[in-house]
Amino acid sequence: MADCPDGALVPPGDEPRCPVDITLAALGGRWTPLVRRELLRRDRAAYTELSAALPALSDKVLSDRLAQLTAAGVVERHRTPGWAARVHYVLTDRGRALEPVVHSMWVWGASRRTARG
Structure with a gap:
């Protein structure tokens, strides 16, 4: 795997250009891969379904992670119009x-968990 050229590394807040940095921007932050995992388990999910599947996750963090994943183009938000609009x-x-990336993270983490006993 080639290194990212120094010119590809950018200060925080700028758009990443290094492939690893781009991937981390899409999956970065605690809980982000788990939110993505829950979305992979079903065709679509309502906010309440995601919240129930990840009960330790606060509403603020879940909202932030969904916004992050949407901005990265990983998730689409669909709103059904009507009196009781549904999202x-x-x-x-x-x-x-991203499935192979997240799977590799799982395999690596499982091996570390086993090594710790």
Whole structure:
């Protein structure tokens, strides 16, 4: 794997150009991969379904992570109009393409958990 050229590394707040940095921007932050995992388990999910699946996650963090994933193009937010408008979230093709990355994270983490006893 080639290193990122120094010119690809950018200060925080700027758009990342290094491939690893781009991936981390899409998955960065505690809980982000788990929110994505929950979306992978179903075709679409309402906010309440995600909140129930991740009960230790506060509403603020869940909202922040969904906004982050939406901005990264990993998740789409769909709003059904009407008196009781409903919102659900769906993984994009870009979000589904992260499956091998998240799986590799799981394998690595499982091996560390086993090594610790």
